[in-house]
Amino acid sequence: MRQTIQNLGRLNTVILITAISAFTSVLITFLAFYLRQNSGITSIALFLATLIPLTVTPLVSWHLIGLLMNIDKLEKEMRLLASLDPLTDVLNRRAFFQDAAQHIHRAEQERRVVSVIALDLDRFKVVNDRYGHSAGDLVLRHFAATIKANCRTTDLIGRLGGEEFALLLPNTSAAAAYALAQRLYLTLRQSVIRHEHSKIGYTVSVGVISLVPREADTIETLLNKADRSLYLAKETGRNCTVVFDG
Ligand SMILES: Nc1nc2c(ncn2[C@@H]2O[C@H](COP(=O)(O)OP(=O)(O)OP(=O)(O)O)[C@@H](O)[C@H]2O)c(=O)[nH]1
Incomplete structure (x- = not known):
């Protein structure tokens, strides 16, 4: 039963039950009219017996539909909240991997280039x-x-943990991904974060991989390559971008 309701959708289930109730009420009334010669039922009683369910059922259903729409809205909000990192409001690790896997699969089928970027704040412990x-x-x-201010709305932004972030940029070449990293550096150079009586500045190291994915490429393997470039960026002195070149 639960499965049937799920397949049908909750709203359709309510509409179907309403229609069946209304139809049954009319059918019973017609039957009663047909048999009433011997039963002594008055026309007014029959009229009320039809009218009451026909009025009450749609009203109850309307109320139920309102409740169901609220539940749907709350469910969407809960799903969104469950996919976001509470501190930064970007995708959490699980949601990023899930969405990125879909993007990579689509890019593989459509033979389109994607860029995966690994970002890690420098000396964040300090x-x-x-x-x-x-x-x-x-x-x-x-x-x-x-990052949000410098990305397109179609780009995926995720916080993978601590001070580690990742991006998936659909239809984005290595040159465009590199240009995005440069825009981030420019913004960070011009930013001052005020905290109590201090002014805080920070930098980030970036690793980029861009390619048209093949079957063997997954978000895990691509991020691994982006991470290797990121590691080189850290080795090179931080605050720079390295593009993976196989
Ligand atoms: N404030 C804050 N700190 C965090 C959070 N998650 C992780 N960290 C801190 O991030 C720091 C990460 O330090 P490390 O892994 O040593 O890296 P790093 O200091 O950035 O050094 P490099 O990556 O080598 O440049 C640790 O001090 C963690 O405690 C968080 O949610 N909030």
């Missing part, structure tokens, strides 16, 4: 140690907002 954890949180929020 920010926490020097200014405190709440200042660190402020920096993380500022960084997520900076």
